[in-house]
Amino acid sequence: MLIVTNVSKSYGKLSVLENIDIEFSNGVYGLLAPNGAGKTTLIKMLTTLLFPNEGEILYNGTNIFHMGDGYRDILGYLPQEFGYYKNYSARQFLNYLAALKGLERNLAKVRINELLELVGLANVADKKMKKYSGGMVQRVGIAQAMLNDPKILILDEPTAGLDPKERVRFRNLLAELSRDKIVILSTHIVSDIESIANEIIMIKDKKVLYKDSINSICKTLEGMVYETSIDYAQANRFRNHYFSLSEKQEGDKMKIRFISENKLDDSWESVSPNIEDVFLYVYKDEVIKEG
Amino acid sequence: MDIRIKEFKKIVTSPIIIGLLVLFIVYNSIFIFQNSYFREELRVLTRLVDRFGYEIDDEMLEKYRLYYEEQLVSLNKITKEKTSKNYNSMAEFFADYKYGLEDIYDREELGLIMELGIMEAYYNTIEEIDEVYSSLDIMERAESEINKFQLIDKAAETVRNQYKAFSERFQQLVNNKEHKNLFFLGKVYRLHSILFKSLFKIIIFEIIILVVLITAYIVNYEFDNKTEAITYTTKRGRDLILDKLYVSIFSSLVVTTIILLVTLALYFIIFDYSGLWKVPISSYFNTDHNFPYLSWWKMSFVQFLFFTIGLVYSITLLFNGIIFIIARAIKNTYFAFFVFAIIFGLFLILPRLAPNSSNTIFIGAFTPYFLILNPHVWFMEGGAFATFKYHEIVTLVIWALMIWVLSILSIKRFKRQDI
Numbered sequence: 001m002l003i004v005t006n007v008s009k010s011y012g013k014l015s016v017l018e019n020i021d022i023e024f025s026n027g028v029y030g031l032l033a034p035n036g037a038g039k040t041t042l043i044k045m046l047t048t049l050l051f052p053n054e055g056e057i058l059y060n061g062t063n064i065f066h067m068g069d070g071y072r073d074i075l076g077y078l079p080q081e082f083g084y085y086k087n088y089s090a091r092q093f094l095n096y097l098a099a100l101k102g103l104e105r106n107l108a109k110v111r112i113n114e115l116l117e118l119v120g121l122a123n124v125a126d127k128k129m130k131k132y133s134g135g136m137v138q139r140v141g142i143a144q145a146m147l148n149d150p151k152i153l154i155l156d157e158p159t160a161g162l163d164p165k166e167r168v169r170f171r172n173l174l175a176e177l178s179r180d181k182i183v184i185l186s187t188h189i190v191s192d193i194e195s196i197a198n199e200i201i202m203i204k205d206k207k208v209l210y211k212d213s214i215n216s217i218c219k220t221l222e223g224m225v226y227e228t229s230i231d232y233a234q235a236n237r238f239r240n241h242y243f244s245l246s247e248k249q250e251g252d253k254m255k256i257r258f259i260s261e262n263k264l265d266d267s268w269e270s271v272s273p274n275i276e277d278v279f280l281y282v283y284k285d286e287v288i289k290e291g
Numbered sequence: 292m293d294i295r296i297k298e299f300k301k302i303v304t305s306p307i308i309i310g311l312l313v314l315f316i317v318y319n320s321i322f323i324f325q326n327s328y329f330r331e332e333l334r335v336l337t338r339l340v341d342r343f344g345y346e347i348d349d350e351m352l353e354k355y356r357l358y359y360e361e362q363l364v365s366l367n368k369i370t371k372e373k374t375s376k377n378y379n380s381m382a383e384f385f386a387d388y389k390y391g392l393e394d395i396y397d398r399e400e401l402g403l404i405m406e407l408g409i410m411e412a413y414y415n416t417i418e419e420i421d422e423v424y425s426s427l428d429i430m431e432r433a434e435s436e437i438n439k440f441q442l443i444d445k446a447a448e449t450v451r452n453q454y455k456a457f458s459e460r461f462q463q464l465v466n467n468k469e470h471k472n473l474f475f476l477g478k479v480y481r482l483h484s485i486l487f488k489s490l491f492k493i494i495i496f497e498i499i500i501l502v503v504l505i506t507a508y509i510v511n512y513e514f515d516n517k518t519e520a521i522t523y524t525t526k527r528g529r530d531l532i533l534d535k536l537y538v539s540i541f542s543s544l545v546v547t548t549i550i551l552l553v554t555l556a557l558y559f560i561i562f563d564y565s566g567l568w569k570v571p572i573s574s575y576f577n578t579d580h581n582f583p584y585l586s587w588w589k590m591s592f593v594q595f596l597f598f599t600i601g602l603v604y605s606i607t608l609l610f611n612g613i614i615f616i617i618a619r620a621i622k623n624t625y626f627a628f629f630v631f632a633i634i635f636g637l638f639l640i641l642p643r644l645a646p647n648s649s650n651t652i653f654i655g656a657f658t659p660y661f662l663i664l665n666p667h668v669w670f671m672e673g674g675a676f677a678t679f680k681y682h683e684i685v686t687l688v689i690w691a692l693m694i695w696v697l698s699i700l701s702i703k704r705f706k707r708q709d710i
Contacts, residue, residue: 047524049710073526083517087304099293100525144521 001025002046002064002152002182007055009041016041018206020055024152028178030193031186032275033203034283039186040080042203043156046184047077059152073102076150080157080186082141086130090121090140093129094147101148108147115143118173134161142170146177153177156186171196190276200275204282214275221273221281226260228268229253243284245277294527298538301512302505311504312546315497319554322493326485327561333475335409340473340566347417347471355417359410366407369400381411412476413576420575423583424465429458429672432582436675444648453678460587469571469589477579484579486558487599488667494550495603495663501546502610506539507618507627514622519710529706536615536698543611547604555600568593572671585672587680595670602662602669605687609659612694619701635660652676657686 002024009017016038033039044050045057048064048071057064064071084093091112098108116122119139129137138161145153155174159167174183175196185193193200200217202210210217225245230238232254238244242258249255259281263270302308342358343351367377370384373395378384385408392401433454437447464470475482510532513519523529572595573586586595617634618627642655655661656676662683665673672678679685 044520044710047520048528049520049524051707051709069526069528069530072524072528075524077521077524079520081517081520083513083519083521085516085518096297097521097525099297100522100527100531102526105293148526 001060003058004042004046005055005058007042007045007052007057009038009045009050009052015206017203020203020208022201022208022211024182024184026178026180026182027198028174028183028185028193028196030197030200031184031203032188032190032193032200032279034188037203037283038206039188039203040156043077043154043184043186046152047075047154048072069102073148074151076145076148076153078141078145078155078158080160082138084129084137084140087128089126089128090116090132090143091125093140094144097144098147103148111147111149112143115146118146119143120169135163135166138162139166142173150181152182152184154184154186157188158185159187159189159192167192190279194275202279202282209282210278217278218273218275221259221278223270224259224261225257225271225273225277226263226268227255227257227271228265229255243281245280294531294534295538295541298509298534299542302509302538302542305508308501308504308508308546311497311501312549315501315550316553319490319493319497319550320557322490323554323558323561329480330561330563332405332409333480333562335406336413336473336475337563337566338406339410339413343473345473345567345570347420347468347473352417355414359407359414362403362407362410366403369396369403381408384408409476412479413473416476416576417471417473420471423575424470427461427583429454429461432672436678440647440675442647442652442675445650446646446648446652449650449653450675450678453680454672456680457585457587457672457678461585464573464585464589467571467589469573470575470583472570472574472576474567474570474574474576474592477577481579482562483577483584483667487669488665490554490558491599491603491666492663494554495606495666497550498543498547498603498607499610499663501550502539502543502607503614503628503631504624505542505546506611506614507624507631509535509539509542510615510618511622511624511627515624523710532619532702532705536702539615540608540611543607544604547607551600551603564592582672584668586670587672588670590670598670599666602666602683602687605691606659606663609687609690609694612691612698613659616694616697616701619705639664653679656682657689659686659690662686 004020004022004024007017007020008015020042031039031042041050045052046064051065059067059071059074085096088096094112094115095108098112103111113122116125119142121136121139121143124132124136129140132140138158142155142158145155159170162170171192174185177183178196178198185197187193194214197214199211199213201208202217210220229250230253232252235247235254235256238256238258242260245257245259247254247256257271257277259277260268339355343355363378363381366384370376370378376387378387381404384404388395392404396404430451433451436442436454437450442450477483508515512535513522513531522531525531527534569591571586572590572592573584575583577584590598613634614627614631617630618624621627621630638655638658638660642652642658642661645652645655653676656679661676662669665677668674668677669683673682
């Protein structure tokens with residue numbers, strides 16, 4: 001079990017995370033927050049790249065920074081900005097990382113072949129990576145994270161650059177893997193995790209806002225999400241009164257999904273909130289800022 | 292081991308490093324060939340040393356004189372036949388012929404003329420040795436150095452003290468007759484300058500450029516390619532920096548060996564030193580400017596060469612350490628290179644700002660940056676700032692210790708640093 005206890009991190013005077021407490025056991029965890037909320041900082045601490053200013057991170061009761069290579073040996077990590085060596089082939093690159101991960105040479109050879117097959121790169125394994133598309137590079141990234149068959153798999157924005165088909169394939173792969181692993185998946189794309197995450201962690205204002213199942217988190221908006229059709233002319237006035245979650249054209253009307261604490265009009269249809277609704281509502285200030 | 296081999300492969304597959312290595316070797320070869328126009332003349336001495344040995348004593352000098360006179364008689368037979376003239380010396384002969392020798396004498400005769408001319412030059416030099424050394428005043432040299440750099444008070448006193456210590460060595464050198472050994476005529480061929488002042492300085496700068504590039508390149512490879520997040524979270528983790536340090540040291544020694552081996556092999560193929568390897572480096576013949584090269588210890592040419600090579604390797608390691616510390620702190624290869632160049636410049640300029648009355652002015656001389664500027668006077672009397680008996684050794688030890696400590700601190704810091 002991986003436990004984050006009272007962890008804070010700041011860069012100089014800029015505080016990024018404060019008093020974070022999270023427990024991870026086997027399963028998929030979706031770390032959901034807009035860019036700049038501290039997801040990558042938390043992940044970098046879990047991967048020992050950053051040191052917390054306060055608090056500690058324990059794996060099975062031992063501080064991960066004291067465990068050293070014992071901890072890194074069970075860690076697989078795909079960073080948000082996945083760098084690679086352009087003149088290496090995928091096989092050479094994985095071979096290099098296998099050496100760093102302490103895999104015995106013959107074992108590494110077998111494992112690399114398995115993973116190249118798994119991520120669908122077996123037929124281009126010996127081509128230089130500079131010839132790869134963004135999606136192919138990302139698949140190499142996923143393969144390298146799984147080289148050492150990690151007990152803790154941390155993936156920061158893993159679906160960036162993948163096409164819809166690859167995303168589905170990747171999600172299925174993760175669901176398969178997560179049975180005996182802690183999988184932490186950071187994203188700001190809700191659809192990446194809503195079908196596979198056992199729990200969602202949301203960070204807001206430097207703190208953990210939610211760490212719960214999707215259902216439980218969605219319940220926080222129970223009875224507050226509605227859909228209705230309005231004239232385009234009314235759209236601006238409507239948005240000023242209610243927080244719009246999504247909008248789409250339906251004939252000459254606009255179908256709008258929005259938040260309201262009470263049902264004020266009979267034409268409004270109450271709908272079940274989904275995790276995207278929660279995300280948009282929770283981070284409405286950030287979303288507006290980003291927009 | 293596997294990791295280090297893979298790190299080493301990064302270096303040998305770098306086109307910049309391999310390209311520069313080839314370029315430097317080509318440049319050195321051109322430099323040697325450009326200076327090789329007199330190589331045939333050098334063979335005259337090789338033949339003389341074969342016949343008489345290189346140690347100059349009365350017996351050798353008598354044999355030398357007789358042989359020279361024999362040869363002069365042979366030449367006079369030819370000149371008598373062709374021009375009806377006789378000569379008492381080659382100086383007299385050459386005074387007659389500024390131009391047009393080729394019109395009168397054939398190839399073989401010209402060979403004899405050249406050989407005799409060179410023989411006479413060596414003979415005349417032998418004759419002047421005692422006079423030159425009896426007028427050499429080491430303390431006068433000290434005063435001239437003091438004046439040259441306008442040193443006063445304690446700084447001047449330090450130079451005097453060093454030269455006083457060197458005077459004893461000079462006496463020993465004269466008593467040992469180290470100066471009385473045949474060697475290539477320095478004032479004509481300047482081979483000591485060509486080899487140790489120019490070629491070794493070129494070699495050292497080339498090695499430094501490559502060492503800086505290799506070390507900065509390998510230390511920052513992950514940061515330059517944005518793979519640091521992957522590599523430093525693997526089992527090997529931040530200990531990878533140690534592998535990088537070892538690989539950079541190994542690679543630096545490899546490029547040093549390649550450059551030295553190829554360049555020196557070519558040099559000694561072009562310039563034949565056979566029979567002269569054991570001649571003391573302080574031989575008067577080695578003088579290529581106004582003052583002879585005088586070593587602190589009795590050492591032969593080959594010993595001096597090997598000590599110089601040893602010092603080049605040591606300096607390579609020092610610069611390897613310096614750039615490791617810089618590159619570790621600055622996570623960008625080209626910026627690290629730039630910072631290294633600035634530091635290099637500062638180490639050469641700052642000591643000059645020290646007061647000329649204080650001993651602090653000598654601190655600047657005890658740096659590898661200063662050391663590499665004067666490889667031709669390593670282990671020798673080397674002017675106001677380098678005439679300390681253990682100048683090279685003290686510099687090496689102090690800097691090796693400093694760099695060792697700073698490297699350990701740098702590695703420790705890296706292991707506790709946010710990436």
